[in-house]
Amino acid sequence: MRYASPAPSAVSLADPVLAPRVEANRTATIPACLKHFEKEHCIDALKLKWKKGDKWWPHIFWDSDVAKVVEGMARELARKPDPALAKELDRVAKLIVSAQQPDGYLNTHFTLVEPEKRWTNLHDWHELYCAGHLMEAAVAHFEATGERFFLDAMRRYADLIAKTFGRRRGQKRGYPGHEEIELALCRLARATGERKYLDLAHYFVDERGRAPNYYVEKEGWQSWRLEYLQAHKPPREQREAVGHAVRWAYLCCGMVDAGDAKPDVGLLEAAVAMWKNATKRRMLVTGGIGTARDGEAFERDFKLDNLTAYAESCAAIGLALLSRRLHDLTGGARGIDVFERALYNGIPSGVSLSGDRFFYQNPLASNADSPYARERQAWFQCSCCPTNFARFWPQVAQLCWAVRAGEVRLCVPAASELVHPTGVRLKVESRYPYDGRIVVKVLDGRRQAKALGFPTLELTINGKPIPATAFRFSLRIPGWCKKFALSLNGKRVAAKADKGVVALKRIWKPGDEIVLDLAMPVQVLRANDSVAADAGCIALQRGPLVYALESVDNGPGLHRLSIPAKQDFKLVAAKGLPRGTVAIAGTAFETTRPGDALYSDAAPRTRRRRFVAIPYALWQNRGPAEMQVWTREA
C-alpha cells in the first residue's frame, strides 16, 4: 500500500525554518499575489471585462496563476479555519467559475481575445496547462470547504476536454505543450471517483510523442525542438530528463499518478528512470534543475554551470513533488532525500524571508557577470514562480510526514506535530535543520483526533482486538547522515537503517519518547568528477542545508577565496538573519596577484583570513550581494 500525506489539519509545524516560511506565505505571499492580480488585470480578465482596444489583454497563462493561488488559499484554509480567508477564497473561486462558458470552456484569453484560436496551438499556448491548474484548484477548494460548485464546474470543463481530445473520429489527437493536466485529472478522478478523468490522463500521457507527431503534423512545430516538450517519443520510452524542466517534472508527476492509479508499470518505470537521470546527473546541489538559460531546460549529463544555472523556482518545486511521489510509491527514502534537498535549498532561495520578493532563477553563484536578476523581484511578466510558492508552502507540514495503514513515517524531522487517528499525538521537538537531535514525544491525542473527526478505530487480529495505538513508526535517516543513534524511553535501540529508514513497532502510549540523534557535522562536498564546472571546488553542507558565501559577510571578490577542506569549521550566529540561523565560519585563503598587469608571472600573495557561509536559501536577504556555493579548495 502506498504512502500518503496526512490530512492538512492533522499536522502543524513549529520549526525555525519551515514554519516561518509557511506563515510568510499566508501573510505576505498570498496577499501579494492577490494584489498583483487586481493591478495586472487578471481579475478583470476573469470578470470578462476585456474589450478590443484595451491596453491590457488576458495573458494565455493568467488563469493558471489565479488558480494556483486559489489552490494555495484552499490548502491554507484546510490547515486551520480562517473566516476571512474562507470568504476571500469563496469570492475568487466564484469569480473563476463565472468566467466559464456555456459549453464548459474556461480560458479568459481564448474566450475574450482570440476565440477562433481555441485548441489550435497546443504546443505553445498553455490552454490545457491552465485547465489543469484550474482542476487542481477546484479539488483543493472542494477538499477545504466541502463545497462542490467549483469542482462541478471543472468537471464540466474536463468533460468538454474529454469530448474534444481523443482517438475517436472527429476528436483532436493532441496533448498539452506544457504538461500539468495529466496530474490534475488524476486528482480530479480521485476527488470525484470518476474513472473517465483517469482515462483522459492516460490518453494525454500515451498519445504524447507518438509518430506521426501531432505538433509537427498539425501545428508546424520544428521536429528538432520536440525534446523541449518531452514529445520526441512516447513518455514510457523516455529514460533521460530533457527539455523544459517544469514541463518535465509535471509530466513525470502525471505519469506516476496515472501509472499508479490504473496500474501501468511501464509509465512508472520510465518516470523512475528519468528521475534517476535528473537527480544523479543533471541536478544542482541545491535541488535545482533545468540549468539551461535557453529554454529553462535540462542540459547534458554533468553540465552544471554555476553562474548561469537557470534552476527556475517552479522546477525545484516540481522536482520536490515528484520525488515525494516516488517515495510514496516505493517507500524508499531516497525520494525524500531529493525532496529535502530542494525543500531546504533550491525552493526557499526563490522567495525572500519577507515572502513578497521572488527569484525566478536560482543560480549557484551571482556577481557582476550574472545573466539574471541579482535581487528578488516583486512580480514577473510570467509570474508562475510566486504563485507556485503560494500553493507549495501550505503543503509542507503534510509533506514532512507520510502515513499508510499501520505506519506513520517521519520524513523530514522538523519540529511538528501529527495527530494520529488512533488517538495519539506525535510531537517532534527539534531545531532541525540546525540541529540533529530529534525528540518525538507520544502524547494523548484522543481529544484532537475526535475534533478532527477521525473515526474511533477498532482493530482485530484473528478475531482478537488489538490496541489501536499499535503502529509502525518509521523515521527517515537522511542520506547525508553517516551516523545516528536511536533511543526509546531512554534506552538505546540498536536499529539499522533499511532503505533509509529505521522503524519501531509497538503499542504506543502517552509518555513514550523517542530520541533520534543525527550526527550533523559540516560536510565538505565535491561534485562528481565529470562536472567540469565544480572541478577543484568544494561546497559546504550541514544537515540538509547547502551553504553559500555571500559578500555581505566576506567582502567582494569571492573568486579570490579558497577554503581548506580539512579544518575545524565553527558554527556561528549569522548576522542580519533570523535568530537561530546557523552560519559556518572557518579559515580561508585570499589570493591576490601584485601589479595591475593583465597577465604576469609575478608570484601571487596569499593571506589567511576568516570566512562565513550562510544557508544558500537565505542569500540576498540582506541587500544585493555576490554569492557563491562552490569555492576553490585551498
Add this chain to the structure above:
Amino acid sequence: MRYASPAPSAVSLADPVLAPRVEANRTATIPACLKHFEKEHCIDALKLKWKKGDKWWPHIFWDSDVAKVVEGMARELARKPDPALAKELDRVAKLIVSAQQPDGYLNTHFTLVEPEKRWTNLHDWHELYCAGHLMEAAVAHFEATGERFFLDAMRRYADLIAKTFGRRRGQKRGYPGHEEIELALCRLARATGERKYLDLAHYFVDERGRAPNYYVEKEGWQSWRLEYLQAHKPPREQREAVGHAVRWAYLCCGMVDAGDAKPDVGLLEAAVAMWKNATKRRMLVTGGIGTARDGEAFERDFKLDNLTAYAESCAAIGLALLSRRLHDLTGGARGIDVFERALYNGIPSGVSLSGDRFFYQNPLASNADSPYARERQAWFQCSCCPTNFARFWPQVAQLCWAVRAGEVRLCVPAASELVHPTGVRLKVESRYPYDGRIVVKVLDGRRQAKALGFPTLELTINGKPIPATAFRFSLRIPGWCKKFALSLNGKRVAAKADKGVVALKRIWKPGDEIVLDLAMPVQVLRANDSVAADAGCIALQRGPLVYALESVDNGPGLHRLSIPAKQDFKLVAAKGLPRGTVAIAGTAFETTRPGDALYSDAAPRTRRRRFVAIPYALWQNRGPAEMQVWTREA
C-alpha cells in the same frame, strides 16, 4: 619621424613558424578563397549576373571578401614576382572594376538587388565598409603592379562618397556602421597624394557619435545599442574599448592614420587610451579581443571567460595592426608586445597549418560544452576571417621590422633578412619563437639594394660625407623577457633597454655580427586577480608563445588536471606537429572523486602524472580535441 614597415620586397622570412604560415597562405588560403568565390557566386555577383528569381543573391559584404583577397594577392605579388599570380590578380581586379557603375558606385548587392536602398542603412548594411576594403585592395594593387586602373576606379568611388557624405547642404551626415573606410581613405590619400581623401576620413571619424545621432534620427537605430558601433559619443571623447571588436579596431586604426596624417592629437590620445583599456583589461592572454558571443563585442573590464570567449580571428588581426601603428607612432615597444602576442597566438589559431580550414572564434578552452565549432571550417556564411588571413600573412615579414631615416628596428626577431638601402643586408638567424638566441649578421647587400631599385645614398653632416651604412640598429627586448645579453662581434655590450629596445649605432660593415640572447624560460602566468574566470589558474608561456593542454596529448577530462607552478618544466618535441615545434612537459595532478554520486563528501583521489602542453596556436591540428589554456594550479 614615424616608423614604417620596409618595402615588401626588401624583407623575407626563414623562420620555423611564420614562414610556413605565409607559404600556406600563398599556396592554400588564397586559392581556397578564390575557389569559394566561384562556388558561392561572389564572382558571378561581380559579373552582375544576378537576376530576380535566382536562388543566390549577392550578400551585402561579398565585395569586401573579394577585395581582401585581392589585397592579399597584391601584397603577395609585391613580395616577389609570380607571373601566374600577377595574371590572376589582374583578372580579378578587372572584374571588380567592371562592376563599377557610371557614377562611380561599386557594390554588387545595392547595384543588383536593392538599388533603391543605396546609402539608406549605414548602421547595418556595410556599404562603406565594402568601399573601404575595395580602396585598400586598389592601393595594394597599385603598389604591387604600378598599374592605375583599379586605383583610378576607386578614386572615382571615393569622389562619389565625398560628394554624398558631408556637412554641406544636400549631403548625408552619415558615417559607416562598420568602420574600415577611414583607414582606407588615409591609405588612398597617401597613394594618390590627394588630401581630399584624408579630409573625408576625418569627416567620418569626427561626425561619428555626434548628437543628434544620425543612426537614431535617420535610421531608427536603438540608442542603447550605439556602443555596439562605437557611435555613443564622438571617438575623440571615447576612452573605453566597447562594442563590436573588429569595428573598434578598424576605427582606432583610422583614428591613428587620420590623426597622424593631418595632425590631430585628440584623435591619437583617444585611440591610445582605448587601446590601453583594451589591452590592459579586456584582452585574452592570446591577444584575442571581443569576448562576448553576443555581438562579437568587448565586455566589461576583466570579464574574460575562457570557454565562451568569442575572440574573432579578424579582431585579433585588427588589434595587431592597431598595435603596430601605435609603435610606429610612438616608438615604444609595448605596441609590438601586443602585436606579437596576437601574431603568435590569437591570430594563427584561426587557421589550420594546412591553410585551408578556419576558426571564426578563438576561445581559450574547448570541450563538449563549447558554444562554438570545435573543428576549423572550410568556409563561413560570413567569411571575413579567411579573407582577412589572405591579406594579413603577406605583410608579416614587413611587420617584423620597422624603419625610419637613420634607424632599422628588429621588432620580432624571427629568422629573416632585410635589405637596407645603404647596401647592407641584415640577416637574422634564429629559431625564434622556440629559442631566444638571435644572431644578426651584417652582409654585403649592394647588389640586392640595387636590384630593388634603392637609390644610392649619399649622406653628409655639416658638409662632410658620412658613410651611408651608419645607422642606428635597434632591437626590441620583448616585454616577456626578463633577462638578455647583447654582444657585437663577440664582445659583450652593456646595453640597457629603453622603452623596450636596445640600440647600436655604428658604421655597419659586412661581417659584423650581433648576438642577442633572450632568456626564454617557461613562464607561469597568472591573470590579474580581478579576472574571476582565471582565479586559481595558471597559464604557461614561453617566449611569445602561450601554451595549451590538448586532450590529444593528455587524454580527455582536462578539468581534472592541476599543475604545480613550481617545477622543472621540460621542453620536448611535440607529437604530430611540425618538426621543431617545442612542447612543454611537466608534472600534473589528476583528481578524481570516488563513486558515481553526483555530490558526496568522499575524499578525492589525486595521482601524479605527466602533462604535455603545445603552443595554443597549433591546437586542433591533430583532429578534434578538448583544449584549455588556463589550468588549475596544484
